Amino acid sequence: SQTIHQWPATLVQPVGSPLSLECTVEGTSNPNLYWYRQAAGRGLQLLFYSVGIGQISSEVPQNLSASRPQDRQFILSSKKLLLSDSGFYLCAWSGNRKYSNQPQHFGDGTRLSIL
Amino acid sequence: GESVGLHLPTLSVQEGDNSIINCAYSNSASDYFIWYKQESGKGPQFIIDIRSNMDKRQGQRVTVLLNKTVKHLSLQIAATQPGDSAVYFCAETNTGNQFYFGTGTSLTVIP
Numbered sequence A: 001s002q003t004i005h006q007w008p009a010t011l012v013q014p015v016g017s018p019l020s021l022e023c024t025v026e027g028t029s030n031p032n033l034y035w036y037r038q039a040a041g042r043g044l045q046l047l048f049y050s051v052g053i054g055q056i057s058s059e060v061p062q063n064l065s066a067s068r069p070q071d072r073q074f075i076l077s078s079k080k081l082l083l084s085d086s087g088f089y090l091c092a093w094s095g096n097r098k099y100s101n102q103p104q105h106f107g108d109g110t111r112l113s114i115l
Numbered sequence B: 001g002e003s004v005g006l007h008l009p010t011l012s013v014q015e016g017d018n019s020i021i022n023c024a025y026s027n028s029a030s031d032y033f034i035w036y037k038q039e040s041g042k043g044p045q046f047i048i049d050i051r052s053n054m055d056k057r058q059g060q061r062v063t064v065l066l067n068k069t070v071k072h073l074s075l076q077i078a079a080t081q082p083g084d085s086a087v088y089f090c091a092e093t094n095t096g097n098q099f100y101f102g103t104g105t106s107l108t109v110i111p
Helices: none
Strands: A003-007 A010-013 A019-026 A032-038 A044-052 A055-058 A064-070 A073-078 A087-094 A110-114 B010-014 B019-025 B032-038 B045-051 B056-058 B062-067 B072-077 B086-093 B105-110
Touching: A003 A087, A010 A019, A019 A032, A019 A087, A019 A110, A032 A073, A044 A064, A044 A073, A055 A064, A073 A087, B010 B019, B019 B086, B019 B105, B032 B062, B032 B072, B045 B056, B045 B062, B045 B072, B072 B086
Parallel strands: A010 A110, B010 B105
Antiparallel strands: A003 A019, A019 A073, A032 A044, A032 A087, A044 A055, A064 A073, A087 A110, B019 B072, B032 B045, B032 B086, B056 B062, B062 B072, B086 B105
């Protein structure tokens, strides 16, 4: 069966520090991968998605970036964190089937607090 | 842009009663819809999905209804249990890559 792992579960970082959040998927190949941010009591905001290695689409201009160095690895980064970057970050995967929609499956998220 | 909204931000039901959670969407081109359950501190969990060529789909204790005429989606939970307490999100897409999520309905089950 497929599993998705995100780490760390919680992170406290000072303003201006760098960020690296990692997500890996097991049990599937060539998945679509996604990064979302969820503000408290709000819905999910899509940040980035990837349909293959090295292919990243950005949905929201910001000081975050994403990379996909391997098929089942997705990384969210920042060179300098802002207070507004605080939130709950979720990684998700879906099957990559061209002609059939697939549900997204989420990891358990990273709670990021910026001080 | 997309607009996916929920009619009620909170819902309280007695244990054993049926729950109905509603969702409105604005993009008539959306052709795939999903309901998720999110417990505190965890990621959303897939519950059930439905494609636009259907108007009803049933799972274990859950039923999703899709009314494309009025662009409305609902999730029915039968015999609601305390473990059903969570935030429920609907999501829609017409591309398969970009999903748009509602803000969620918080369901509280009263024992």
